[in-house]
Amino acid sequence: MYLTSYLALAAILFCIGLYGVLSKRNAVMLLFSVELMLNAVNLNLVAFSRLGLFPNIDGQIFTFFTITVAAAEAAVGLAILISLYRKKETAEADQYNSLKG
Amino acid sequence: MTGLAWAVPLLPLLAFVVQLLLRTKGTKKLVSFIGVGLTFLSFVFAVYLIAQSFIWNHNIPTWQINWLHIGSKVVTVGASFAPLQVLMLFIVSFVSCLVQIYSIGYMKADERSNTFFAYLSLFTFSMLGLVIAPNFLELYFFWELVGVCSFLLVGFYFYKESAKQAAKKAFIVTRIGDVGLFIAICLLFWKVGSFDFSIIQEAVKTNQISAGMITLIAILIFAGAAGKSGQFPLHTWLPDAMEGPTPVSALIHAATMVAAGVFLVAETFWLFEASSTALTVVSYIGAFTALFAALIALTQTDIKRVLAYSTVSQLGYMMLGLGSLGLTAGLFHLFTHAFFKALLFLVVGAVIVAFSNEQDIRKMGGLGKEQKWLGITFLIGGLSISGIPPFSGFFSKDEIFAAVYQSGKYDLFAAALLTAFCTAFYIFRLYFLVFTGRGAVGQTKTFSWYYQVPIWVLAVFPVISGFVQFPKPILGQWLKSSESGTLWWIALLAAFVALLGIFLAYAVYQKQWISASSLMKYSGFGYRLSYRKFYVDECYQALFVWSLKGLGWVLMGWDRFIIGGIARFIKSLPYELGTIGSYVQNGQVQRYLLISVFGFLLLLLTITAGRLIF
Numbered sequence: 001m002y003l004t005s006y007l008a009l010a011a012i013l014f015c016i017g018l019y020g021v022l023s024k025r026n027a028v029m030l031l032f033s034v035e036l037m038l039n040a041v042n043l044n045l046v047a048f049s050r051l052g053l054f055p056n057i058d059g060q061i062f063t064f065f066t067i068t069v070a071a072a073e074a075a076v077g078l079a080i081l082i083s084l085y086r087k088k089e090t091a092e093a094d095q096y097n098s099l100k101g
Numbered sequence: 102m103t104g105l106a107w108a109v110p111l112l113p114l115l116a117f118v119v120q121l122l123l124r125t126k127g128t129k130k131l132v133s134f135i136g137v138g139l140t141f142l143s144f145v146f147a148v149y150l151i152a153q154s155f156i157w158n159h160n161i162p163t164w165q166i167n168w169l170h171i172g173s174k175v176v177t178v179g180a181s182f183a184p185l186q187v188l189m190l191f192i193v194s195f196v197s198c199l200v201q202i203y204s205i206g207y208m209k210a211d212e213r214s215n216t217f218f219a220y221l222s223l224f225t226f227s228m229l230g231l232v233i234a235p236n237f238l239e240l241y242f243f244w245e246l247v248g249v250c251s252f253l254l255v256g257f258y259f260y261k262e263s264a265k266q267a268a269k270k271a272f273i274v275t276r277i278g279d280v281g282l283f284i285a286i287c288l289l290f291w292k293v294g295s296f297d298f299s300i301i302q303e304a305v306k307t308n309q310i311s312a313g314m315i316t317l318i319a320i321l322i323f324a325g326a327a328g329k330s331g332q333f334p335l336h337t338w339l340p341d342a343m344e345g346p347t348p349v350s351a352l353i354h355a356a357t358m359v360a361a362g363v364f365l366v367a368e369t370f371w372l373f374e375a376s377s378t379a380l381t382v383v384s385y386i387g388a389f390t391a392l393f394a395a396l397i398a399l400t401q402t403d404i405k406r407v408l409a410y411s412t413v414s415q416l417g418y419m420m421l422g423l424g425s426l427g428l429t430a431g432l433f434h435l436f437t438h439a440f441f442k443a444l445l446f447l448v449v450g451a452v453i454v455a456f457s458n459e460q461d462i463r464k465m466g467g468l469g470k471e472q473k474w475l476g477i478t479f480l481i482g483g484l485s486i487s488g489i490p491p492f493s494g495f496f497s498k499d500e501i502f503a504a505v506y507q508s509g510k511y512d513l514f515a516a517a518l519l520t521a522f523c524t525a526f527y528i529f530r531l532y533f534l535v536f537t538g539r540g541a542v543g544q545t546k547t548f549s550w551y552y553q554v555p556i557w558v559l560a561v562f563p564v565i566s567g568f569v570q571f572p573k574p575i576l577g578q579w580l581k582s583s584e585s586g587t588l589w590w591i592a593l594l595a596a597f598v599a600l601l602g603i604f605l606a607y608a609v610y611q612k613q614w615i616s617a618s619s620l621m622k623y624s625g626f627g628y629r630l631s632y633r634k635f636y637v638d639e640c641y642q643a644l645f646v647w648s649l650k651g652l653g654w655v656l657m658g659w660d661r662f663i664i665g666g667i668a669r670f671i672k673s674l675p676y677e678l679g680t681i682g683s684y685v686q687n688g689q690v691q692r693y694l695l696i697s698v699f700g701f702l703l704l705l706l707t708i709t710a711g712r713l714i715f
Binding site for chain 2 (some may be wrong): 022094097
């Protein structure tokens with residue numbers, strides 16, 4: 001197995017996530033895309049900890065850590081989203097513009 | 102008593118001021134009588150002056166005070182009363198007085214007649230002031246004032262588009278000549294350091310100015326004179342100026358103001374005498390104008406226009422006389438012409454009234470039976486302008502012919518004779534068309550004495566005024582110019598040519614042995630050329646008006662598109678930049694993100710490129 005295949009997959013995942021963040025209007029889809037990008041980073045960490053120049057367990061620990069934090073972030077994000085949806089009656093991100101000057 | 106000479110120009114000024122104050126409050130009668138009364142008083146003084154100078158041979162002292170000190174130079178104002186000046190004072194105040202009396206009748210129905218009389222007084226003042234000016238600066242001042250009065254009076258019916266245009270034209274065309282005069286005055290001041298006629302004359306005599314400079318100055322002065330006196334190529338304003346009320350045409354555009362040009366040349370005659378080139382220019386332009394205008398007058402159908410071109414033609418005669426060293430001849434013709442042309446215009450004014458404001462001679466006829474007195478007075482004026490003895494025009498024209506003949510320019514002599522023929526023809530064409538033949542009037546009008554008195558008084562002068570120079574040249578001696586008398590065969594020839602012209606008019610328009618229409622057809626293009634005034638106006642339109650308009654368009658385009666374009670570009674540059682900026686910063690997180698991604702990619706690309714190159 002080559003490190004490059006993992007990195008390429010991670011890059012593709014990251015790009016898909018980035019594309020989603022940039023182009024989707026639905027806030028739920030935005031959160032999904034952010035998760036996708038986070039997981040692409042996790043994949044990188046795992047790949048380097050196993051196939052990198054200096055294989056080490058640190059990367060995998062870091063990945064667990066990131067997954068935990070991401071779960072917490074998703075919980076908070078979704079909670080905000082639901083309360084916003086109740087207030088605005090929409091999930092479109094560009095409608096949340098009441099802070100615009 | 103001669104100290105009162107000042108009153109001659111000042112009385113009309115007083116009249117003007119009073120009339121201006123009474124313009125809205127005063128009754129028409131009061132205002133007009135103030136003008137007539139004060140002008141008459143001024144005329145009485147002028148008669149006294151002429152008696153002093155002409156009969157008792159007194160020298161009337163020149164009056165002069167210092168006005169301005171410019172460094173060591175002193176500019177003076179004053180008044181001189183040499184014979185030439187006194188003669189002009191007499192003519193101007195006399196004709197002006199009569200014309201004002203006539204205007205009382207003519208302008209009776211006009212509600213702005215008070216303004217009209219005020220203008221007439223102002224004009225009389227300016228013309229009298231112009232005449233007595235002893236230096237160029239004062240002369241130029243009054244010269245322009247006269248121009249302004251002409252503008253005001255030509256445009257008196259300013260609600261008529263044609264009158265408005267004519268007033269503008271009169272002002273602008275004469276301005277072209279005035280620029281010449283102005284430059285001449287500047288040059289003289291530069292070379293001599295004074296405006297005074299006497300000092301400049303002394304400088305010319307003692308050869309302080311080079312010959313070329315004298316020629317240049319003389320020709321520039323003549324340009325000014327040509328503008329005022331309607332000489333070719335600046336004559337076009339004069340016929341158009343007939344849009345003014347008829348008394349104005351009589352006063353300004355026949356008898357007095359247009360004579361200002363001739364007067365100027367006579368006043369500065371010593372300058373012209375010093376340059377044969379300038380004299381040649383004056384005589385050739387004069388002769389050409391005389392013939393040219395007479396040819397146009399042959400075919401015009403507007404009665405006032407015929408007289409206008411006739412005036413241009415006669416002024417050409419005067420210039421021709423002056424240019425042929427005939428100072429007395431030119432001034433004598435100015436003197437006689439002032440009377441008979443004013444007479445003709447006043448009669449024509451009455452004719453126009455009789456035909457209920459009709460000016461087309463083809464629609465007139467038979468007036469001689471109903472208004473016999475108009476017929477007789479017109480005949481007197483007509484015979485005089487044609488040069489039939491013993492009327493005044495005969496003597497004065499004869500002097501001019503003699504002067505031209507003695508100057509040895511036989512081509513000019515031939516042109517002058519041809520002009521005399523045309524003159525007799527066109528004036529009697531008018532006479533036969535208007536006063537004889539079928540009557541087209543209908544009702545008879547009675548004319549008040551306001552019409553009758555000036556016309557009859559003026560009618561006396563063409564009969565008697567010729568005798569101031571014949572049999573003895575009294576006028577010439579008084580004006581102190583030495584000229585040999587006339588030659589009898591020239592006098593006979595001139596009278597014969599004039600009679601020929603009258604006979605031809607008689608044959609065509611009275612007996613109709615030759616029909617006018619066949620004459621028209623026979624002359625073909627010549628007729629059209631004359632009828633359209635040799636297309637001079639059209640040429641000017643194409644040459645000056647359109648070319649200037651074209652230049653105006655180009656400049657406007659330059660201003661609007663080039664200069665304006667740059668200004669608009671500068672204005673819109675920050676605006677457009679701001680638009681781009683506001684497009685980027687629309688408050689949407691995703692767009693910021695996209696831009697930062699682009700920035701990141703750019704960063705990556707640069708770093709990679711930098712790695713590859715270095």
